[in-house]
Amino acid sequence: MRDERRIFTHISPATPPRNVEAQAFYVPRGLFSRIIKRLGLEKRLGVARKHLGFLVPALLVFVFLSIFAFIGLKQVLFQSSFGPFLSLIFSDPKMVLKYWQSFLLSVFESMPGAHILFFLIPLALFLLFVRLAGIYFEKFSSLIKLINKQKHQFRHR
Numbered sequence: 001m002r003d004e005r006r007i008f009t010h011i012s013p014a015t016p017p018r019n020v021e022a023q024a025f026y027v028p029r030g031l032f033s034r035i036i037k038r039l040g041l042e043k044r045l046g047v048a049r050k051h052l053g054f055l056v057p058a059l060l061v062f063v064f065l066s067i068f069a070f071i072g073l074k075q076v077l078f079q080s081s082f083g084p085f086l087s088l089i090f091s092d093p094k095m096v097l098k099y100w101q102s103f104l105l106s107v108f109e110s111m112p113g114a115h116i117l118f119f120l121i122p123l124a125l126f127l128l129f130v131r132l133a134g135i136y137f138e139k140f141s142s143l144i145k146l147i148n149k150q151k152h153q154f155r156h157r
Contacts, residue, residue: 034150040149048140055133062129065122073112073119081110 077083083106089096094105 038147038150041143041150045140045143045147046141048136051136052133052140055129055136057127057131059126062126064123066119066126069119069122073115076112076115080112082107082112085110 085103088103
């Protein structure tokens, strides 16, 4: 016990500095706001990444659905009498204009409406997902650029 006391007798305790500014750690001005902005950007980047992770597979699904719907529509149009009515427009346009009411009724009657609807729904959803994927890809790339810009700003300060 005596030896331990003798060891620590020559060490003087640290005295705190007298001025208050020297007491505080040096923290650059605006560091907190920069950290909060960066955390907000990282959060927005995560949301955009999550949306892109959902939209890209959905986009691929609707591409395949649209392709198969187009193939099915093409086969149904060849089997129905819709094609000959459409070719009548080009072969005898005067008769079509003369009897346009009967012609339109015949065209709509022979049109495979359900199959066209089955083609248009995946096509519309495909176009919607293309638009949404474009929007979120643009957000994602702008956020990446903004984060990289901030990284370079902080290094040069």
